Amino acid sequence: MLASLVGFLGDFDRAEEAAxxxxxxxxxxxxxxxxxxxxxAWLTTTARNRAIDRIRRERTLAEKIHLLPATEAVMDEFDETVIKDERLELIFTCCHPALALDGQVALTLRALGGLQTADIARAFLVSEETMKRRLTRAKTKIKATGIPFAVPDAHRLPERLDAVLAVIYLIYNEGYSGRIDLGAEAISLGRVLAELMPDEPDVHGLLALMMIHHARRQARFSNDGEDLVLLEDQDRSLWDLDQISAGRAVLDRAIGLGGRGAYVVQAAIASLQTREQIDWPQVAELYRRLAELTGSLVVELNRAVAVAQAGDPAKALQAVDRLDLDGYLYFHSTRGELLRRLGRDAEARAAYLRALELAATTPERRFLTGRLEQL
Structure with missing residues (x-):
């Protein structure tokens, strides 16, 4: 609905207001x-009519006359485009290359995923105020430069692919933290994107990554979603083995297309972590490769976890302590776990308490409280 309104009105804020x-x-x-x-159809037509009324009241009809249809539109009459899924259409519309990449991703998450500014800020590891400014800058540039709200031609889709993949990935991440319906939505978008761009290995890599992780969703929480369950403690009988197998097939497709990018590497890591016996040294090596591709401190943190799982928590702690991630929950919870394994309980308690301050969900708080009680 929002995709239709944005394309009809050519104005992001007006579309949201009308909706x-x-x-x-x-x-x-x-x-x-x-x-x-x-x-x-009722909602879309009503929103369009409300927008038209608002435009008339503001006496800008002359400027907007080319946007108004001769008759009321309904959902079944919308023009077909190269993109069959309107949600994905909105992503490509917002991911215009004239905008900064972080602005593209943030703006699309705000519109498409129903995420609040605070949710998006958490995904980007920045303050809510910083994210508000990014969103404002993106909207201002759209208005100032007259960026068109239109679906790009098929041959221009690849230039927006990085931002589109980032959007779908962040939507999935929001679902992975507990909003399972949003995770399924991201996978649905990933399937549509894979049909649209079947020869792009990173598209298949991202889809494989989401499918394999999502297959474990029922085992990630217990006690009606109240308690977080770590990978090594999960009940594997709750895993969707068919989806894991399907995800691995999609990963094979990505590798067969020559995929060596970040999403393909992450999917390979996810696949390894579903094996009966996890090869943690190999996981750590893949995280090293991923860190080279992304330059991400969070990836370095995950690599340290793999090093610890491979049997060297002291080396892992040294790597973690070099990272500047003070505002990141999992930085402190990881430090707490490593310190606990090394018998440094007082320092572990301090790290877990700091993580608890940053916890945003009930399962996270319950998990950290339980760790503190075990010390």
Whole structure:
């Protein structure tokens, strides 16, 4: 719906306002009048009409006349485009190369994933205020430069691929932290993207990564979602083995296409971690390769975890202590675990307490509280 409105109005803020008005009106009318036979068409048409009314009230109709249809539109009448999924269409629309990459990703997450500014800031490891400024800059540039809200031609899709992959990946990450429905949504987008760009190895790499991780979702939490369960403690009978197998097949496709990028490497790591006997030295080596590709401190942190799992927590702690990730929950929880393994309980307690301060979800808080109680 938002994708349609953005394309129709050419204005991001107007599209959001119109969508909100339509949903508010539906909340008032539908309980008494009943749900329309085509709710999507009703909402979209209502939002468009509300937007037109607002434009008329603001006396800008002359400037916007080319945007107004001769008759009311319904969902079934929308023009076909090279992109069949409107959610994915919105991603490509927002991921315009004239915008900074972080602005593209943040703006699309705000519109498509329903994520609040604080959620996006957490995904980027920045403050909420910093993310607000990024979003404002992106919207301002769109208005100032007249960036068109239109689907690019098929031959121009690859130049937006990095941002689109980043958006889908971050949407999935939000789902992976507990919002399972959002994780499934990201996988759905990944499948559509793989059909759209079948020869792009990173597309298949990302899809494989999400599928393999998502296959373990039922085992990641216990006690009705209240408790977080680490990989080594998960009940493997709860894993979706068919999806893991399907994810590995998608990974093979990515590798067969010559994929050596970050998403392909991450998918390979995820695949290794579902083996009966995990080869932690190999996982650590793949994380080293991934760190070279991304320059990410979080990847270095994950590499340290693999080193510890391979039997060297002291070396892992040395690597962790070189990282500047004070505002990152898992930096402190990892330090706490390594210090605990090394018998340095007082320091481990301090690290877990700092992690607890940063915990954003109930399972995270319960897990850290449990670790503190074990010391």
């Amino acid at each position: 909100q008005e339509a949903f508010a009106l539906a909340a008032q009318r539908w309980p008494e009048a009943g749900t329309p036979s085509n709710p999507g």
